[in-house]
Amino acid sequence: MLTILLFAPALGALIVGLLPGAAKRTIGAVAVAALGVPVLLLLRLLATFHYGVRGLQAVERVPWIPAWHVQYFLGIDGLSLVMLLLAAVIGVIAAVASLGIETRVKEYFIWLLVMQTGILGVFCAQDLILFIFFFDIVLVPMYFLIAIWGGPRREYAALKFLIYTFTGSVLMLVAFLAIYFLTGGQTFAIPDLATLIPRDIGHAGQLVLFAVIFVGFAIKLPMVPLHTWLPDAHVEAPTPISVILAAVLLKIGGYGLLRIAEPLLPQAAHTFALAIGVLGVISVIYAALAAMSQHDFKKLVAYSSVSHMGFVLLGIAVATPLSIDGAIFVMVSHGLISAMLFLMVGVFYDRTHTRELSRLGGMYQTLPLAGTILAFAALGNLGLPALSGFVGEFFTLAAVFGTFRLLAIWAVVGLVLIAAYNLILMQRVVMGPLRPEWQQLPQVSVRELVTLVPLMCGILVLGVVPAVLVNVINTPAAQIVARLGGG
Amino acid sequence: MNFAAVWPEIILAGVGLLLVLLDPFIPAARQRALGALCVAGMVAAGVASWLEPRGGGVALAGMVVLDPFSLFFRLVFLVAGLLVALFSFDFIQERGKDLGEFLALLCFATTGAMVMAISWDVVSLYVGLELLSISSYILAAFLRDEPRSHEAGLKYLLNGALASAVLLFGLSLAYGLTGTTAIPDLSVNLAAALSQQYGGIVWVSLGMILAALAFKIAAAPFHLWAPDAYEGAPTPVTGYLMVVAETAGFVALLRLVSTGMGSLAVHWSLWLAILGVVSMTVGNVTALWQRNLKRMLAYSSIAQGGYILAGVAVATQGGVASTLFYLITYLFTTLGCFAVIVALSVRGEGERIVDYAGLGQRQPWLAGLLTLFLASYVGIPVTAGFMGKLGLIGAAVHGQMAWVAVAIAVNSAISIGYYWSVARTMWVDPVPAGAGRILQSPAAVISLALSAIGVVLLGIVPQVFFQVSAWASAGVIR
Numbered sequence: 001m002l003t004i005l006l007f008a009p010a011l012g013a014l015i016v017g018l019l020p021g022a023a024k025r026t027i028g029a030v031a032v033a034a035l036g037v038p039v040l041l042l043l044r045l046l047a048t049f050h051y052g053v054r055g056l057q058a059v060e061r062v063p064w065i066p067a068w069h070v071q072y073f074l075g076i077d078g079l080s081l082v083m084l085l086l087a088a089v090i091g092v093i094a095a096v097a098s099l100g101i102e103t104r105v106k107e108y109f110i111w112l113l114v115m116q117t118g119i120l121g122v123f124c125a126q127d128l129i130l131f132i133f134f135f136d137i138v139l140v141p142m143y144f145l146i147a148i149w150g151g152p153r154r155e156y157a158a159l160k161f162l163i164y165t166f167t168g169s170v171l172m173l174v175a176f177l178a179i180y181f182l183t184g185g186q187t188f189a190i191p192d193l194a195t196l197i198p199r200d201i202g203h204a205g206q207l208v209l210f211a212v213i214f215v216g217f218a219i220k221l222p223m224v225p226l227h228t229w230l231p232d233a234h235v236e237a238p239t240p241i242s243v244i245l246a247a248v249l250l251k252i253g254g255y256g257l258l259r260i261a262e263p264l265l266p267q268a269a270h271t272f273a274l275a276i277g278v279l280g281v282i283s284v285i286y287a288a289l290a291a292m293s294q295h296d297f298k299k300l301v302a303y304s305s306v307s308h309m310g311f312v313l314l315g316i317a318v319a320t321p322l323s324i325d326g327a328i329f330v331m332v333s334h335g336l337i338s339a340m341l342f343l344m345v346g347v348f349y350d351r352t353h354t355r356e357l358s359r360l361g362g363m364y365q366t367l368p369l370a371g372t373i374l375a376f377a378a379l380g381n382l383g384l385p386a387l388s389g390f391v392g393e394f395f396t397l398a399a400v401f402g403t404f405r406l407l408a409i410w411a412v413v414g415l416v417l418i419a420a421y422n423l424i425l426m427q428r429v430v431m432g433p434l435r436p437e438w439q440q441l442p443q444v445s446v447r448e449l450v451t452l453v454p455l456m457c458g459i460l461v462l463g464v465v466p467a468v469l470v471n472v473i474n475t476p477a478a479q480i481v482a483r484l485g486g487g
Numbered sequence: 488m489n490f491a492a493v494w495p496e497i498i499l500a501g502v503g504l505l506l507v508l509l510d511p512f513i514p515a516a517r518q519r520a521l522g523a524l525c526v527a528g529m530v531a532a533g534v535a536s537w538l539e540p541r542g543g544g545v546a547l548a549g550m551v552v553l554d555p556f557s558l559f560f561r562l563v564f565l566v567a568g569l570l571v572a573l574f575s576f577d578f579i580q581e582r583g584k585d586l587g588e589f590l591a592l593l594c595f596a597t598t599g600a601m602v603m604a605i606s607w608d609v610v611s612l613y614v615g616l617e618l619l620s621i622s623s624y625i626l627a628a629f630l631r632d633e634p635r636s637h638e639a640g641l642k643y644l645l646n647g648a649l650a651s652a653v654l655l656f657g658l659s660l661a662y663g664l665t666g667t668t669a670i671p672d673l674s675v676n677l678a679a680a681l682s683q684q685y686g687g688i689v690w691v692s693l694g695m696i697l698a699a700l701a702f703k704i705a706a707a708p709f710h711l712w713a714p715d716a717y718e719g720a721p722t723p724v725t726g727y728l729m730v731v732a733e734t735a736g737f738v739a740l741l742r743l744v745s746t747g748m749g750s751l752a753v754h755w756s757l758w759l760a761i762l763g764v765v766s767m768t769v770g771n772v773t774a775l776w777q778r779n780l781k782r783m784l785a786y787s788s789i790a791q792g793g794y795i796l797a798g799v800a801v802a803t804q805g806g807v808a809s810t811l812f813y814l815i816t817y818l819f820t821t822l823g824c825f826a827v828i829v830a831l832s833v834r835g836e837g838e839r840i841v842d843y844a845g846l847g848q849r850q851p852w853l854a855g856l857l858t859l860f861l862a863s864y865v866g867i868p869v870t871a872g873f874m875g876k877l878g879l880i881g882a883a884v885h886g887q888m889a890w891v892a893v894a895i896a897v898n899s900a901i902s903i904g905y906y907w908s909v910a911r912t913m914w915v916d917p918v919p920a921g922a923g924r925i926l927q928s929p930a931a932v933i934s935l936a937l938s939a940i941g942v943v944l945l946g947i948v949p950q951v952f953f954q955v956s957a958w959a960s961a962g963v964i965r
Contacts, residue, residue, distance in 0.1 A: 064950075065874075065949055065950050065953060066950055067949075067950055067953035067954055067957065068877070068878075068881070068953065104848070107847075107851075107914075129877065132868070133868040133869075133873070134868075136867050136868045136873070137867075137868050137869065139867065140862060140867055143907070144914060147911060147914070147915050148914060148915055154915075155911060155915060159903075159904070159907060159911070162903055162907065163900055163903050163904065166865075166867075166899070166900050166903055167896075167897070167900035170866070170876075170880075170895075170896035170897075170899050170900055171893070171896050171897075173876075173877070173880060173896065174880055174884065174889070174892045174893055174896050177877070177880055177881045177884045177885075177892070178884050178889065178892075180881070181881070181884055181885045185885075
């Protein structure tokens with residue numbers, strides 16, 4: 001089941017490869033269909049999933065490289081399920097948003113489909129080497145998607161992304177191999193290592209390994225001060241790729257911390273908790289301030305991502321069931337909201353060909369629908385109750401307040417800043433006087449609505465009935481906390 | 488004397504001689520027939536290697552040994568020779584050169600490398616090395632009317648001869664101390680010699696041997712000849728030297744140092760590790776500034792040699808197994824790259840990186856495969872390079888050399904900078920005006936396809952190759 005889910009996009013890439021490059025519509029249709037298969041399979045999984053059961057489900061486990069005890073080991077728990085669903089849905093939305101691509105369509109969709117296989121693989125691999133395998137597969141397609149179809153500084157941005165992330169991944173590979181040999185060279189399977197590591201690796205060793213793995217995922221997340229690749233990559237990438245970057249790829253960082261770093265090295269996680277929390281708060285505040293001072297619409301949204309990922313770090317640092325719930329909730333909610341924001345950047349840019357906030361303004365008057373949708377997204381981003389952004393941040397803050405009171409206060413300061421830049425954004429784009437050159441702009445198209453409406457529904461549902469998501473992630477969150485010693 | 492043990496070498500050398508004999512009688516238009524003969528000879532030598540015993544028996548008065556290691560490297564050299572032969576037909580004929588002569592030299596050089604693979608004595612190893620080297624000097628200068636090729640041949644000759652002399656000096660010192668030239672006895676006797684009156688000479692001998700072999704594998708700081716020689720040599724020969732000459736250097740290192748001086752491992756281990764880390768760093772950082780693809784790959788091969796040295800340095804069986812595995816991944820990756828470069832060079836382009844502008848749109852297959860090979864050099868999954876790095880980093884971590892593992896990791900990240908500049912040129916830069924279509928003969932296509940299959944197989948189902956490497960490395964560390 002998971003194998004089919006994983007390789008459906010890759011198979012789609014193969015089919016696209018066989019199609020003639022001129023058949024743009026067919027290529028787009030095949031790509032959307034191939035990306036839709038995982039969504040359908042996940043919906044089926046949702047129906048049969050046992051939500052209260054700890055541990056992995058839908059497991060597939062066969063030896064892959066016995067010489068190194070590497071297994072082809074797939075399996076999902078609630079956390080994986082949620083991330084897979086997010087990745088699969090965003091994949092389809094990005095593909096639909098990509099239908100407007102004009103140049104080198106065939107190559108574009110091949111890379112997009114290959115990347116999706118890598119992304120889905122990351123979220124269900126339960127073997128460290130298999131995880132790195134999928135983690136690295138994502139990099140090359142992403143490089144080309146930015147470098148070929150991106151903005152003016154695309155080559156620089158793409159290379160920076162590639163080098164940063166690959167550095168993180170090879171360092172993690174060293175750490176994973178160290179874990180393997182220190183535990184007697186028996187297995188890379190994450191559930192098995194969770195029991196072996198406390199037995200075989202001393203506290204000092206755990207601290208070093210945790211630090212290395214943490215840096216690897218902190219680059220991906222990204223965390224200030226390792227975030228500098230992100231504004232470049234997000235700004236230069238074409239709209240659908242920015243959507244995937246922000247909504248899904250960043251989540252790999254948070255997911256990796258929750259799946260690998262925390263459960264495998266719980267003592268070190270405990271030791272570093274305060275440091276991680278401080279780094280999280282620094283990310284929140286620094287990135288929010290940075291977002292406030294941006295003149296570029298897209299760059300503002302990019303920094304906003306960094307800022308929200310700080311909450312994920314905070315939630316992970318505190319490590320109570322509530323805070324882990326909060327961290328996962330923030331990841332999902334930010335996945336939906338940032339996707340919307342980037343799509344909206346695209347909507348305005350396609351019409352005005354500028355992202356300069358000072359050149360926009362008064363968009364309510366020409367594009368009332370687009371203006372409303374942007375307001376919706378910005379309010380969600382700001383954490384307005386009844387939208388999904390509020391819930392995750394509330395959970396996290398509530399949990400942080402119980403443990404690190406001072407950090408919670410600073411995080412609230414961060415929240416104020418987040419509110420500030422979102423309001424500034426709304427004010428500068430949709431309010432104010434309309435500039436004469438934007439008198440006549442085409443309205444939001446059906447294709448754009450098809451990508452936006454599902455996200456809006458998701459944001460609203462999660463905001464009003466958070467239990468939908470919380471019920472799925474409660475069990476894995478409790479399991480992670482149990483590994484960490486009961487919080 | 489029982490010559491049955493060296494049938495594969497006899498066959499290949501015989502084919503080489505036959506090529507020289509037949510060459511004058513075959514008209515230029517029919518020279519491809521000689522190519523077929525060469526390929527058949529290599530395949531026959533491969534079959535003969537397979538049929539040889541592999542239990543570790545010693546033959547020819549202790550000169551050669553037939554163990555898994557011998558079989559492994561005989562086949563490695565034959566595969567490399569075969570792939571190079573296949574993609575060089577077009578290149579040599581297009582330049583109006585004598586294909587028979589070229590292929591004969593290729594056979595002789597490969598025979599020399601195979602003799603090194605099976606040697607169990609310092610003397611036979613040295614003879615093999617010289618046969619390989621002398622044939623290679625001529626191959627490097629094969630385009631007689633191109634000054635660059637001349638220069639490459641001369642540089643290679645002078646430096647190679649110096650290295651050979653230093654090696655011989657070191658080996659004769661070792662002989663003087665131990666009274667033996669048999670590799671398995673060296674180790675024991677050297678350990679004994681260390682505690683005696685002239686023990687200090689052991690260090691001189693070890694130092695000379697290490698320096699000479701570092702020359703041969705172009706490890707920094709003994710690498711200065713390599714970029715010029717590799718850049719100037721005819722392109723197919725560059726590929727051959729990067730793979731066969733370098734692998735042969737590692738065979739010598741594994742036989743002479745890992746086995747022959749195994750008792751001194753605590754002393755040379757750290758030196759090799761330092762040599763490896765310096766090589767990978769110097770190679771990668773210098774490669775970042777290159778505009779000529781061949782020169783860039785020359786620095787890349789210095790860096791790759793540095794990675795491989797790390798596997799030798801840890802001096803464990805796992806380390807040797809990882810070394811062997813990486814050498815196969817390096818073989819397919821490098822020869823795949825060169826199959827593409829040669830395809831472009833047939834018409835005189837392909838040396839400068841800018842020649843690859845827009846190749847992704849002109850010929851997606853060629854560009855796609857070159858991207859695959861570059862990804863394999865970096866160590867990105869689905870390619871052989873990822874598994875190779877997994878093995879080497881694992882060996883370094885296991886061998887208590889975590890700093891070497893970190894160095895490999897950091898260097899892999901640095902290397903993206905230049906490997907990817909080629910990929911970027913191919914896929915991002917626009918197609919230049921007047922770019923023609925590159926045609927390849929079936930032989931060259933087969934060579935390219937075999938390399939690509941090798942890279943992908945090693946990257947997806949590496950188990951068999953890991954097993955074979957472990958099997959072949961069993962007797963190296965004693």
